[in-house]
Amino acid sequence: MGILTDSYKASHFLQYPPCQRMIAYGEFRSGFDRDTEDTRMVVYGIRYLLETYLHRQWTIEDVEKADKFYSTHKAPSFTAFPFPKDLFLEFVHNNNGYFPVKLQALPEGTCVHAHVPVYQITSSGQYAALCTFLEVILTMMWYPTTVATLSRRARDVIEAAFEESAEAGAASLLLPSRLHDFGFRGCCTVEQSVIGGAAHLLNFTGTDTLSAAYYVQFELNGGEPVGASIPATEHSVMTAWATERAAIENMIDRFGDGLFACVMDSYDYMRALSEVLPGVAEKKVGRGGFMVLRPDSGNPVEAVLEALRAAEKVFGVDINSKGYKVPRGAGVIQGDGINLTSLSMILSAVLKHGYSAEAVAFGMGGGLLQKVNRDTMSFATKLSHVTYADGTEADIMKSPTGDTGKVSFPGALAVKRVEGVPTVFPAEGGYVSEEEDMLQTVYDCGPVKKEWPLFRELRARIANEWPALPKKANVVSQPLTDKIQNFKRRRQQ
Amino acid sequence: MGILTDSYKASHFLQYPPCQRMIAYGEFRSGFDRDTEDTRMVVYGIRYLLETYLHRQWTIEDVEKADKFYSTHKAPSFTAFPFPKDLFLEFVHNNNGYFPVKLQALPEGTCVHAHVPVYQITSSGQYAALCTFLEVILTMMWYPTTVATLSRRARDVIEAAFEESAEAGAASLLLPSRLHDFGFRGCCTVEQSVIGGAAHLLNFTGTDTLSAAYYVQFELNGGEPVGASIPATEHSVMTAWATERAAIENMIDRFGDGLFACVMDSYDYMRALSEVLPGVAEKKVGRGGFMVLRPDSGNPVEAVLEALRAAEKVFGVDINSKGYKVPRGAGVIQGDGINLTSLSMILSAVLKHGYSAEAVAFGMGGGLLQKVNRDTMSFATKLSHVTYADGTEADIMKSPTGDTGKVSFPGALAVKRVEGVPTVFPAEGGYVSEEEDMLQTVYDCGPVKKEWPLFRELRARIANEWPALPKKANVVSQPLTDKIQNFKRRRQQ
Secondary structure, eight states: OTTSSBHHHHHGGGTSOSEEEEEEEEEEOSSGGGOSSOOEEEOOOHHHHIIIIITSOOOHHHHHHHHHHHTTOBOTTOOOOOOOHHHHHHHHHHSTTOOOOEEEEOOTTOEEETTSOSEEEEEEGGGGGGTTTTHHHHHTTHHHHHHHHHHHHHHHHHHHHHHHHSTTGGGOTTGGGSEEEOOGGGSSSHHHHHHHHHHHHTTOSBBOBHHHHHHIIIIISTTOOOOBBOOBOOHHHHHHSSSHHHHHHHHHHHHTTSEEEEEOOSSOHHHIIIIIHHHHHHHHHHHTOEEEEEOOSSOHHHHHHHHHHHHHHHHOEEEOTTSOEEETTEEEEEOSSOSHHHHHHHHHHHHHTTBOGGGEEEEESHHHHTSOOTTTTTEEEEEEEEEETTSOEEEOOOOOTTOGGGOOOOSOEEEEEETTEEEEEESSSSSSOTTTOSSEEEEESSBOOOOOOOHHHHHHHHHHHHHHSOSSOOOBOHHHHHHHHHHHHHHHO | OTTSSBHHHHHGGGTSOSEEEEEEEEEEOSSGGGOSSOOEEEOOOHHHHIIIIITSOOOHHHHHHHHHHHTTOBOTTOOOOOOOHHHHHHHHHHSTTOOOOEEEEOOTTOEEETTSOSEEEEEEGGGGGGTTTTHHHHHTTHHHHHHHHHHHHHHHHHHHHHHHHSTTGGGOTTGGGSEEEOOGGGSSSHHHHHHHHHHHHTTOSBBOBHHHHHHIIIIISTTOOOOBBOOBOOHHHHHHSSSHHHHHHHHHHHHTTSEEEEEOOSSOHHHIIIIIHHHHHHHHHHHTOEEEEEOOSSOHHHHHHHHHHHHHHHHOEEEOTTSOEEETTEEEEEOSSOSHHHHHHHHHHHHHTTBOGGGEEEEESHHHHTSOOTTTTTEEEEEEEEEETTSOEEEOOOOOTTOGGGOOOOSOEEEEEETTEEEEEESSSSSSOTTTOSSEEEEESSBOOOOOOOHHHHHHHHHHHHHHSOSSOOOBOHHHHHHHHHHHHHHHO
């Protein structure tokens, strides 16, 4: 446990001025992909960090191992690498081994705009200098929050296309399966697949990332299922048979009365659509099920349109009440090259060519679970307050010249809805009562009694909160704005 | 365990033709960032996957939990989600619960070019259809291999600059600390930080990712240290004091006789260099240690040059035997915006302005451990051989029209050095003896007896192999080329 941070963090207890209280907070400083027009996000992930790291009691052995380690973790000309051994031993002995900070966080699944603090850490007394020791672990909230936000924004795109072209509009029961998580193998580790895959499941039910579906169902949702998939081929299946046709016929034999998907570019995508598909059509129709065609290379927009045209030609189409074509018993899933941009482009082209969005699903792999990083929404933790050893209080605000994006808020903070928008206030001054504060205490020098909502409740929370928020908003309350102005004025003096 | 794969993988046992043997292999299809001029890579990561997942014995309970899960993991109109329950139970009962495939892999730390198989999976008998079930887990080798390769390529860039401008050239003892891992907080999970951070440590000793340094030291290197760092400030330290000068003076008091680093842009970077630094110079010089200046915003090239100029002005420089300036008792670490491109640009500018590369270190965070993905070096697993139930053998080769990058090799494969270059051969035909084959058996329906080299031996292996390889090479042997040609000719007939 004593090594779950950056090296330099271990030395910071000697670097802060003597103090009796410190406060720091974490915030995303931008919308997804630095978007300034839509700065909303789905905040998610504190529970895993709490249960995995904060709720673990440190032992003497942990400290001894850390000691052994730090004594060797030094540059050649440096005599020893410092770490707060005495403070660690102190809380092992006198705080049941629990790390001695207070942690407040937004409820899981809360939708807020950039700059709203997602957590706030307070350390006091002899432990004051440990305030930011856990920053590295807590910062990892960037990941599930970023994936949940990306996935939600993809849902917005799909909902708009459904509203326009699908029989039941955005209320269609098909919609939750329309963005399928293909990202397991593109993750760096299994742990990541669980966390990222769970974040996606806040918004959709479609997933092949079984690790996440299993974890969420049994650990976070009382056993009730949260994810679904269908039998589907990969290239190894298609190429293991003597012919592509034989591979598809086997799929029809096995799964033809239900839903199944076949990847279509093992040899020659266009030939598979124009020659192989018609050859199996009668057999497929005879079984009565639903066949999903999966392109996997080429230009994604063209590949999807070609599949729709082939499905129309081979199986026919119905025209739905919105006037859009829906192929009979067949559809397309595009799982190659999907990101927010290509998703929009494909759906636009699909509708433009008269097909309903109902006919198309998407698979997102590395784009969903791996091609994001801490800069995607600019996450950072900042110190905001110090009470020095002599009792003097000082609010802290980072405001470097030449980089206005890196400005931080001074003082202890609270978050309260103003006209529905979660807004940042000074914690002191009576603006926000403890009950109103959305920054709830989730840990207080040890676990606190807390009932976590079921995963399905988080889904409902997001479904309610996300569309109710304006795409962007000023989240800095007047009292905090005043405080910032005063702070800057004082510094200039 | 039964859910550590993609959903569709669980249905593949019903999708393959009846067979008695299947072979698949994994390869990177390109050099780092799709580089075609340097396709070398450092292969790393199979041991962790073996020890964490393959060496685990499945139990009846695992299968029952999987059963419970799969029965609910289905689309609404689909009756049940299939998974190979009987096969799982079979190996739980009759193979001690070990997954029944054979796995060969390149030795950890081997340097090869793109397209050389890094692992090969063989499944036989009743278990033949399980060949690719573990693909998702094994594919995660993309991550440590990609990070190890990126980090090694960064080392090449730094070595070239040292060779030109440092006292001892690339043999300088300073070199291994010159790329420092700042990536812990930018990881998605702690597990990732361990695996990615370890991959970096194959090439460098500089790291703040303690999770990795600790793991490698105690689990992979017999307790001998592999990573080092120095006490360093962050913004919270600098801003917690009444003035920046007070923060630096405290650092000098605490660590001034050794190595220490201060971030310099908390308020105004240029002012910190021109006013604050001269103010603490006498105190700093008096303690005799080494102070590292850390810019953290702005244009990285300019920021480094400004720090070097300030160090020259405040502390003076010596001219080394290569004619380059080395500031006295001070240096710079640039940890913002570092990737292979900016690294080269900064070092070029540093040398061009007459400073030695010795004076500059680099920190790489998200760029090192997170801004990579499975496409960075195009990793994929492909089926290469099937022996059908009736004994007929068929080599499999994916060769889709219109995407020559996705061509795979047919048949069982072996790897042997030809003039030092690891080269791919057909496994059969007597070209490569079992002893010669670099694809060593690391698992055979259960753990195999194997002594893993210490981490320091891997470091030595890479240091030898990497520079000895040409930047690119043809890795397809003549016999395999002939086989591919024959395969294509037969298909066209």
